[in-house]
Amino acid sequence: xxxxxxxxxxxxPAIIQDDRSDKVLMLGYMNREALEITKKSGKVTFYSxxxxxxxxxxxxxxxxxxxxxxxxxxxxDTLLIRALPDGPVCHTGDDTCFGDTxxxxxxxxxxxxxxxxxxxKNPQPASYTKALFEKGTAHIARKVGEEALEVVIEAxxxxxxxxxxxxxxxxxxxxxxxxxxxxxxxxxxxVLKNRHRA
Numbered sequence: 001x002x003x004x005x006x007x008x009x010x011x012x013p014a015i016i017q018d019d020r021s022d023k024v025l026m027l028g029y030m031n032r033e034a035l036e037i038t039k040k041s042g043k044v045t046f047y048s049x050x051x052x053x054x055x056x057x058x059x060x061x062x063x064x065x066x067x068x069x070x071x072x073x074x075x076x077d078t079l080l081i082r083a084l085p086d087g088p089v090c091h092t093g094d095d096t097c098f099g100d101t102x103x104x105x106x107x108x109x110x111x112x113x114x115x116x117x118x119x120x121k122n123p124q125p126a127s128y129t130k131a132l133f134e135k136g137t138a139h140i141a142r143k144v145g146e147e148a149l150e151v152v153i154e155a156x157x158x159x160x161x162x163x164x165x166x167x168x169x170x171x172x173x174x175x176x177x178x179x180x181x182x183x184x185x186x187x188x189x190x191v192l193k194n195r196h197r198a
Contacts, residue, residue: 004077005032011047012077016089018102019068019082019186025089026097028057030079042067044083063087068186084110109185112172116179132176140180144173
């Protein structure tokens with residue numbers, strides 16, 4: 001990546017796009033240092049033109065932008081950063097700085113995906129997730145099968161609350177299996193999108 005920082009007097013605009021919904025979340029500016037920090041940390045960091053300093057989006061609100069992809073445009077003077085937000089992006093509390101609403105349903109699944117990945121990387125004592133990873137892929141796959149069967153059983157019954165519980169158990173164990181096999185929610189999202197387009 002050989003960006004032209006001279007054109008913008010040391011800065012380039014960075015368009016932030018939601019990697020899940022494709023909605024444009026915000027526009028910020030980066031200097032070389034902000035871009036390097038963004039690449040290394042995996043969290044979007046900007047250069048504030050008004051305060052003349054670096055700032056990481058979410059450092060006060062907790063609503064970080066987790067980088068999924070960084071691309072430059074054809075003139076090498078603008079960045080497109082696809083990211084996953086932890087929450088609302090705009091300082092007004094809106095999902096985006098353009099008044100758009102992002103779907104809510106997948107946000108906790110993505111947070112849970114990050115928690116599971118962290119448990120895999122940094123095992124916690126007495127953690128059920130840790131125990132699953134330690135027992136290996138075959139055990140995790142069996143648990144997915146067991147939970148899927150329990151979903152089928154409850155689907156044929158008349159207890160919707162229990163069906164919700166079993167579906168939640170199945171989703172959790174599927175996320176553990178995906179983490180074990182290094183498959184992300186975004187990978188599955190892309191498969192579904194490609195099928196929809198076909």
